[in-house]
Amino acid sequence: MKKNIITISREFGSGGRTIGKKVAKELGIMYYDRDIIREAAKESGLNERYVEEYGEFSPSADDRFAYSFVDYMEEGNSPVLRLWEARKKVIREFADREPCVIVGVGADYILKDRRDCLKVFLYADEETKQERIRELYGDVVLRDKNRIHNMDVRRSINYQYFTGQEWGKSKNYDLSLNSGSLGVDKCADIIIKAFED
Amino acid sequence: MKKNIITISREFGSGGRTIGKKVAKELGIMYYDRDIIREAAKESGLNERYVEEYGEFSPSADDRFAYSFVDYMEEGNSPVLRLWEARKKVIREFADREPCVIVGVGADYILKDRRDCLKVFLYADEETKQERIRELYGDVVLRDKNRIHNMDVRRSINYQYFTGQEWGKSKNYDLSLNSGSLGVDKCADIIIKAFED
Numbered sequence: 001m002k003k004n005i006i007t008i009s010r011e012f013g014s015g016g017r018t019i020g021k022k023v024a025k026e027l028g029i030m031y032y033d034r035d036i037i038r039e040a041a042k043e044s045g046l047n048e049r050y051v052e053e054y055g056e057f058s059p060s061a062d063d064r065f066a067y068s069f070v071d072y073m074e075e076g077n078s079p080v081l082r083l084w085e086a087r088k089k090v091i092r093e094f095a096d097r098e099p100c101v102i103v104g105v106g107a108d109y110i111l112k113d114r115r116d117c118l119k120v121f122l123y124a125d126e127e128t129k130q131e132r133i134r135e136l137y138g139d140v141v142l143r144d145k146n147r148i149h150n151m152d153v154r155r156s157i158n159y160q161y162f163t164g165q166e167w168g169k170s171k172n173y174d175l176s177l178n179s180g181s182l183g184v185d186k187c188a189d190i191i192i193k194a195f196e197d
Numbered sequence: 198m199k200k201n202i203i204t205i206s207r208e209f210g211s212g213g214r215t216i217g218k219k220v221a222k223e224l225g226i227m228y229y230d231r232d233i234i235r236e237a238a239k240e241s242g243l244n245e246r247y248v249e250e251y252g253e254f255s256p257s258a259d260d261r262f263a264y265s266f267v268d269y270m271e272e273g274n275s276p277v278l279r280l281w282e283a284r285k286k287v288i289r290e291f292a293d294r295e296p297c298v299i300v301g302v303g304a305d306y307i308l309k310d311r312r313d314c315l316k317v318f319l320y321a322d323e324e325t326k327q328e329r330i331r332e333l334y335g336d337v338v339l340r341d342k343n344r345i346h347n348m349d350v351r352r353s354i355n356y357q358y359f360t361g362q363e364w365g366k367s368k369n370y371d372l373s374l375n376s377g378s379l380g381v382d383k384c385a386d387i388i389i390k391a392f393e394d
Contacts, residue, residue: 123368168367171320175387176373186391190372193390194379 003118003195004099007107009168010122012151013129015179015187019122020103022188027195030100036090037105044086046079084162104155108173109163118195121173122187124180200315200392201296204304206365207319209348210326212376212384216319217300219385224392227297233287234302241283243276281359301352305370306360315392318370319384321377 006023010016017033024031041048091110094100095117102111111117124132133141133148141147159167170176175194177187203220207213214230221228238245288307291297292314299308308314321329330338330345338344356364367373372391374384 121367170318170365170367170373170375173373174375174378176367176370178367178371181371182391190387190390193387194383 001115002197003116005095005111005114005117006101006120006191006195007111007117008101008103008120008122008191009108009173010104010179011124011129011168012148012155013133014122014124015132015184016103016122019179019184019187019191020101022184023191023195024101026188026192027099027101030094030098031103032094032100033103033105036087036094036102036107039090039094040083040086043090044079044082046083046086106159106162109159109165112172118175118191119173120191120194121168121170121176122179123168123176124178128180198312199394200313202292202308202311202314203298203317203388203392204308204314205298205300205317205319205388206305206370207301208321208326208365209345209352210330211319211321212329212381213300213319216376216381216384216388217298219381220388220392221298223385223389224296224298227291227295228300229291229297230300230302233284233291233299233304236287236291237280237283240287241276241279243280243283303356303359306356306362309369315372315388316370317388317391318365318367318373319376320365320373321375325377 006020008016008020008023020033021031038048087105088110091102091105091107094102095107095111095114108117108119108121112119130148156167159165165172168176175190177190179187182190203217205213205217205220217230218228235245284302285307288299288302288304291299292304292308292311305314305316305318309316327345353364356362362369365373372387374387376384379387
């Protein structure tokens with residue numbers, strides 16, 4: 001079936017945004033990542049900074065405690081759930097509009113029933129990820145090992161929290177690529193090959 | 198780095214041999230799967246039928262009980278260990294000889310330190326795998342749900358037994374492909390794209 005959408009989920013530092021932008025450019029289609037978070041912020045009526053913070057990451061320990069009260073969740077008062085609903089709406093709208101690449105933000109799960117969606121997961125060895133993080137964010141971030149580790153842990157918790165699926169499990173994707181061993185350009189080429197008719 | 202070898206590990210019914218043969222044919226390189234088992238049989242001096250049975254699968258429960266005696270293993274008297282050593286030797290020789298595709302037989306692990314080796318894992322949804330098993334082996338095998346399930350379980354145990362790695366974990370491969378959603382031809386195209394310079 002002809003594909004229209006590419007979702008890219010990725011480990012922090014594996015080059016997801018670089019690869020996603022390259023793929024979108026070469027295919028001449030739209031590219032989204034945080035734009036969707038901004039749209040979701042407007043949609044949900046929540047503060048944009050709050051939304052950026054919680055867009056892809058798990059609620060803090062305090063929030064999780066609060067959300068463990070199911071009644072509270074069911075009443076729809078939870079800002080995290082409001083954000084998730086807004087994000088689903090926005091991602092579906094973006095995907096309906098025109099062919100695009102969407103990096104992160106749980107798009108793979110939200111669009112899982114669309115057969116015209118190619119779902120990609122990117123990962124890499126620690127050394128490659130650290131090198132990339134140094135290049136993009138500098139040594140300060142790189143030295144904060146805890147923060148780097150937390151990025152993926154919080155992404156993973158957030159993903160599981162909303163989707164009930166395990167983040168990064170290859171069964172949930174059409175293809176999983178090791179950007180460390182394959183390299184950024186080769187990953188982009190492979191994704192384009194998988195996307196083509 | 199230029200690749201010379203492609204190893205394909207796969208779930209039973211995901212089309213690994215069909216895809217592997219297609220890739221080898223299109224690239225004009227050698228294809229191996231059970232040939233290696235036969236060579237290993239000669240090399241190990243073990244009975245060929247025994248080798249076919251234990252080539253990719255875990256020892257039976259009785260054997261595992263026997264092999265749990267470390268001394269026994271260390272003495273090198275275990276036929277399963279003799280087979281594993283013979284297989285390593287044969288696979289390395291085949292890989293040194295000329296560019297090739299090797300399906301199964303733990304080649305991904307045995308050649309893991311070769312940077313010119315592209316490591317692929319193939320999986321598929323249950324429906325696709327059952328359809329393929331029916332086509333290749335008929336309804337009799339398909340009805341034997343236990344046997345089908347056991348194929349992957351025994352492969353997985355055998356793999357973990359010798360390699361200490363988890364079978365099918367995407368981190369151990371360069372790329373993992375869902376042959377159910379992508380289809381056999383597309384998987385072959387993607388592997389060729391990943392293999393090319």
